[in-house]
Each structure stands twice: as structure tokens, then as C-alpha cells.
Amino acid sequence: MKRFVFGAVSALVLGVSAAAAADYPAKEIQGIIQWGAGGSTDTVMRSVTPHAEAVLGGTVVMQNMTGGVGAIALNHVAGQDADGYTLLMGAENPLLYKVMGLGDKDYSDFIPISILARGTPILVANPDAPFNDYAGMMAYIKEHPGELRVGATGPGGLPSVVTAMINTVEGKMNVISVPYDGDGPALTALQGGAIDVMPAVLGAAIEGIRAGKMKPLAIFDVAANPKLPDVPPVTDFNAAYSTYLPWGPFFGVFVKKGTPDDVVAKLAAAYAKGAENAEFKELMDNRGFNMLAISGAEAEAFLAKWQQGTTWLLQDAGLTKTSPEAFGIARP
Amino acid sequence: MTKIETDHHDGTSDATPGGYEGQRRPGELVFGALLTLASLVLLWDAWGIENTFGPNGLSSPRAIPLATTLVMVIAAAVILLKDMRLPRVTGETVMKDILPTTVIIVAVLLVAFGVLLKPLGFLPTSALFLIATIKLLGDRGWGWTIGVALACLVLIWIVFRIVFTVLMPAGIVPEAELIQVVRNLFEGAK
């Protein structure tokens, strides 16, 4: 008991006098996950973090904080101390908050610890749909204007970006856009025939494609994906897509700007090492994600490029609330 | 007149809510008026909901809120009008039957809990709250009160903080550092 009290007191003294990075982490780290339990962000974060913990020699307590398209979690982390004890585990959405009018903060208020992986979009259809590839779908839309039901996940979601790309490249499509609250429910609806076509991330659709519950129309990438070698890339149908591709949603771990450099370095090293774990790599590969595991200047550049490309694409498609120009986001 | 079950009129069971049939309780009219007013405000607010990115027809995000708040306004108005014609329950007063002093004090303590939780932290705030309410309600000695309060708090803290890792605001107590020390001790012992 005496020893415990002594230990506690000395830890207190230490904690107050020297919050240096040498003994970081001196307490458990909070990891705020932007999306709900069971979602892809949640799964990815919960599978990489234990490996990073082992390197770090500390504990990361992960908590889901949902709401406001992830803005609640982002603002929460932004409101904490920049001491490296609160991590934001998020996806790509915050880069669109400003132009969509969802908030005044985005990843420019944070330092990327690691951009872990990037997904690839794929266009899938109900197996009973009267076409079998991308070209067939475009022809069907021309013949039956305003008939095809395309799934969406709200402004700024992956489907809205893919749709904006198609509209920009092929001219405006006359289709019905049916909104769902996530690609999971939308793909369920696709299998039930409530919608005909859905732009989704490869990992979410891959098992359904393997089982023949949905059929792939085209991969939104410049080359075929090794997971589905028979599905043609969309650039095979229209080379103009290569301006915007490769594009895809991503997952990353962030800390608030102002966090000491050595803490950032320690965290970045831990997550870089954690992402190299074979089991984690296999999980990401199974779900069709491309590993990135980048940090530092490389990650900053990736974020800036992603934001420029996507916000201006949405702006040109008339899907934004405020022009990217107003926030100093230059046209790519 | 319908028989009133005295056991139930205080509303302790949800299936047979409080209130009397054919009479109105003290303060019921004010409550009804407030609900009507609040419903009107919500209806007004629902009208202002707009879809930034699309059409505002039947599929607008305002459609269902508009319909429900309209129902609220109508229902609240009907309740208010009905209540106005009812006689008041004799022998009941707001202070005695609706808001006795104990309820007011505990409510104030709860609000204080909410206000202090962030700056002071979970452990001290809860300790103060438990000691104050148990003393107020139980009328037992200080030793007993403080003992029971702290024992309960430790139990809850262990379940939520240690087992379920719910990070309540730490405030002035460096919980996380203390846990780390204990953890280090255990790991050192291994």
C-alpha cells in the first residue's frame, strides 16, 4: 500500500513537472473513431491499433463518437489538448466539410499520423438489371431517361463523387438518386431490388459479387483490380476518366495541430510498424483496400491533392454549398 | 365517475400514468399551455427546414417533421381545451403533491452535477452528489453516509472506467496517470 501511494504521488509530480515525450505515453491514449461500431472505419482502426499499441508500449482506448457526418468527433478532438493523448480515427469526409457547409474545421487543423489505406470505387448493379457493363448502363439511361434508380449516401459521400465524375465526363445523367445512410444499407437495398445501381467501395461489394448477388459494371480505377481481374476499369470505356482517377476514400489517424514533434514521430512510427503486420495487411487485402501507410509531408501532400481534386469536381457538378475557392483550395 | 386507484395516481407505473380522469391536477393547465406553445415553436421551425441540395417537395427533409409537429400542436391544443373545462382536484397543491421540497433539492443537485462534471471531474462530483443525496434522504450518521456513498462510487467506477473503459471527464483527479501507475506496478510484478 505504502509503495502504491508513493508511486502514485511520484507519478503525479512527474506528470506535472515533465510532460515530456521521453515518457510518452504516460497514460492511456484516447482514440476517437468518427463512425459507428461495426463500420469499415471502426473495423480498420480496431484491427491496426493493437499492433501499434505493442510498438508504443501504451494503451489506446478506442471509442466511437458518431453524429453530424463525423463532425462531432472531429470537433471533439479539436477541442482537446494538443498533447497526443487524443487521436482522431477518421475517413475522408472531413476534407469536404467546408465546401458542404458541415463545419469550419477539417484535416488542416490536424497532423496526419498515418494515412493507412485507400479504397477503390466500383459500380455494381442488381443481377436482374437489363445491362451487364458500364456501356450498357449508359445506353439504358439514354433510352429510358428518369427510370434508373441509383443509390446514394448523402452529399459528399462516395456515390455522390462517382456520380459527379460520370456527369462531368459523360454529360448529365437523367436518373433517380435514392439516398441511404451508408453503403451497407444501400447494398442491401440493391440486392432487394429497391435500387438498380450503386457506386460502392470495392471491399463492401466484393462478397456480394462473388456470390452472384450483385453484378459488377466497372471499376473506377485506371487498371483492373487483382481482386476482380475480370471487371474492366472504367477507363476502358471512356479514357476521359483518367483525369480524375485513381480516386478513393481513405482511412487515417490524426492528432491536433500543435502536438509536440517527438510525440507525433513516436505515434507515426508506431502506426507505420503496426500497418506492416501481416494479419492486418491480409485483412486490408481481403477487403480490397490499397495499403498506403504514409505519414509526414507525403501524407500532407496526399490530403491536399485529394481535397483539391474532389472539392472542385463536386463544385463543377454543382453539389457544393460554398466554392472551394472561398477556403483557399486551389483548382488542380 | 371512474374509480381512482390511489396507488397509481402518482404515476409510478407508466402503464397507468398519473393524473385524474375528469379532474385536473395543480399546474396541469400551465404544463398544457407550455406544451402547446413549444409545439407551435417547433411547427414554425419545421417549416423553415430546407433541403440545401435538392427539391423541397414530398421527399423534403421537412415533410415528416412538419406533419408530426402539426399533430403535436393539434393534440396539445385539444388537451389544453379539455383541461380548461375540468374542475381542479381538491386538496392538492403544487408544493405538496407535484414539487415537494425534496424533489426540488434533488433536481438542483442533479443540475449542479451536470454543471460541475466537466471542470471538477467525475469522481469528486459523484462523491459530493452521492453523499449529499444519501444524507438528505437517509437521515443517517455521517460515517454511514460517506462510507456507503464511497463504496458505491468505487464499484461504479470500477465497472465503467476499468471494465468498460468509459472515459468520464477526469477533471482535477489525474485518473489516467493513477491507472498507469497501478498498471506499471502489476507489470513490474510479473
Add this chain to the structure above:
Amino acid sequence: MDAVLAFLTVFTHPELLLLVGLGTFAGVYVGAIPGLSVTMAVSILISFTFSWDVHPAIALMIGIYMGGVYGGSRTAILLNIPGAPSAIATALDGYPMAKRGEAGTAIGVTTVMSFIGGFIGIGVLAVAAPFVSDFALKFQPRDYMLLAVLGILLVGSLSTGSLVKGIFAGALGIAIGAVGRDPLTFSERFTFDLPLMQGGISFIAVMIGMFGVSEALMQLHHVNKDAVRQQISRIVPSLSTVKKHLPLSVQTSAIGVLIGALPGTGGDIAALMAYDHAKRVTKNPERPFGDGAMEGLVAPETANNAAVGGAFIPMMTLGIPGDAVTAIMIGALFIHGLNPGPMLMIDQPDMFWFIVGALVMANFFMLLFGLTGIKLFTKIVEMPRSVLIPLIMLLSIVGAYAVNNSLTDVYWMLGFGFFGYFMRHYGYPLGPVILGVILSRLLDDNWRRAIISEREDLGRFFHGVFTSPLSTVLFIAVILIFVSQTPIWAKAKAKLLGGSGQGVEQ
């Protein structure tokens, strides 16, 4: 043969058996404490079991799930505070029984009925999973919308006092569910331009406030009254009691399985619908509903436990979660290197049979732990109110915070606690508020999806309703139930039956 072996995995491995038992035991307590939820427990287990094999990890989670769904009824019966949303209906008749000192009987019946419901759910999962999931996929947005309307009509049977007050409460609930950024268009609704409103109001916070804090405040009126002494000598219900309620329990279990299997609806809605069904079909309950009718316990408890098996149906056959807990389990399967989806049943059928086996075992453990250790629970109720009331309040605060780690939810919880206190005093039923919040998104989102799919054309919408057999059936059910709640129906019935129908409708 392989299927049998996989099914028996749990039974032949002592450590798996132990984990299922441990999970079920913990689950009963997790479910019983209003602030702890199965969803929370299972998502923590993901990190906890990260380095384990897939079988022990899933075994533990299934135990917690089964025990947790059942555990919600404990506090509902003993304290009138449902431990989980799916136990709201259980409180309606369970608490009046406890007030009479019959908590032992109530818990006994609840346990046996949960066991029966659980078994029917697992049975359907094992035998007919592919058919049920095909059927569940047939539900279009308009069918979900009609289902939500059907649910809203339950307000009638949940408000025994004044119907107008019930309608107000239900509408309020739907409005509460709409607060925050609309997930489909990101428009702000009822946020009054306050950033803290953008995330909406957590439905668990509303529930804990209305049922936990307001109940505790209510109890302040009787601080000095002695607690009711509970007779716990006779817990296991007699065979004749079980036999008597068997037909009803089969019907309500069927409701539970189907509602549980539909992605987007779960045990909470199933339990309320089952309660309503029981009220409709029970001609002469021994005691009136809301006053301790046994049927009022049988229906929700069979339904919510049957919904567990139901929720696994789309998860195992399609990789689509049936509810929040199965969503996390899908994540767990991913993390353990499996690929949940339509191919799982074909690639790894033994996983399916392993889960069925674990569920069966968890169901048995639930029966065991349910019928023992009741003494401890009743002791909790018999402890001095001066300690119990502050404890309930503290648990409510921690519980509301734990849902989303946000102080805002604590404030909402307290606000609704005070509001609920006045609602109880003035005869406004609280059940419909929760019903409204649960159904708000289901109704709103699916109405909009349905009408968008028909290009905002009401004519095309109704054409769709009447050309689909499923929608037509649901539509007719909505009309019938609606009419049956209006005075016209009672009059017509009285005329037709020459007065013998009197007293059936209240």
C-alpha cells in the same frame, strides 16, 4: 455430418462452454444496468479478444448478447426502469406485479418465456435462414414505411390513460428523432443553429432520462415507505402456466424472428409489436393489461429473445447485420480473418453451425442464470430507497455519457428526466415517446426513399403499393388497425354482435 460436428463444437470444448456461460452471466448484468448496453460490451470485446481464436471470441460475444437481451427485463420488473429499450414493454405489466410482491413469479415467467422465444428464434435460424433472408430482402422502402406506420399505431395500446395525450407523446417522440443533421440531405432540423444539436439527441439518453431519472424523482415521494417484500419462494412457473401461454408465445416469437431478421428493425420494435399483439388477441386476461397481466410479460420477452436468432439470419446468409450487435460481430469476423457475406455459408458452413450451437448453449445458460440468483436482485430492490434513488441517478448519468462519450447526452438525459417527471404527474404516457423516437428514422427515411423512387408521384406510389402483395397486406393491416381504434369500429361491432362485443374495446 460436418454440420453436426460443428454444431457440437461448443458442447465438446470445455473452455468454449465456460466462455459462453461467462458471457451469458455477464450479459444478464450488462443488460440489467440501464447505462450498460450489449452493443457497448460487444464492441469492447473486439479489442479484448483481438489476439484470441475466432471461436472463443464469438462464443463470448454470443453469451453476452443472449444474456443481455434477457437481462433488460430484470430492472424493468423490479424498478420500473427498463435496462434496455427492448424491455420497455416488459415494465408495463412486470412492475405492477413487483409492486404486489410477485416479482419472483414475474421473473420466473419472463425467464422461461425468454428461453422459449430464444429457442424458436434459433430454430428458425437453423432451419429456414435462407428463406427468411430472401423474404426479408423483399421489403422495399415503402414496406418499411408501412411497417413504421403500423408501429406508430401502437400508441393506442401503449396509452391506457388519455389517447390524445398518447398521440401527443408519440408525435413528440418522432420529432425528437428528427433532431440534428438529416442523414440523407445533411439539412439541419430543429437545431436552432446550435452546434451541440447537430449530432441529434441520443435515443438511449431519452430513454434513460424518461424511465430512469424521472422514475427516481417520482420515488422521492415515497422515500420513507418500506420496500415491498418480495415472495421468491415460487419462481419456476408451473407447467400449466407455461402450457396456457404457449400458443401466444409461438405467435409473438414469430413476430420477433421476422422483425429481428429485417435489417433496420430489431428487438425493441419487435417487443412493442408483440405486446400490442397480445393485447389484441387475449380475450380475458386474469388481470387487465397494465395492471400485471401475465400475457403482457410473455409477449415482449418471447419476441425480443426470438429477435436474437432473427438478427443472425441476414448476418449469416448475406453478411448484412440484423441489428447493432450483429453489425459489430460482422466486424469481429472480419478482424479474425473471415469474410462474412453470402459466401460464408458456402465457404465455411461450419462457422454457421458453430454459431447456432453457441446460441443454443447460451439459451440454456440464460435459463439457468435466470432462475437462480434472483435473491440477489430482489435484495437490490429491498435496499433503502435513500441509497437506491441516488444510485439510479448516478447510473443514469454515467450510462447516458457512455452511449456516445458526450456530455451533451448527459444534459439531454437530465432534461428529459425532469420533463418525464411532469409528464407522469399529468397523465402523459412515456412509452409512446420512446416508440416515436425508435420509429422516427424508419418512417422518415423510408417515406422519402419510397417517394423519391416514384419521382414524387403519389399516384405511382399507390400503384406500387397495390401491385406488390407484401405492400398490400401491410397497407390493409394499417387500415384495419387504425379503424379498430376509432369509435366507429366499436359501434359497428356492438351493432353486429348485438351488444356482446361491449367491454372488449376500452
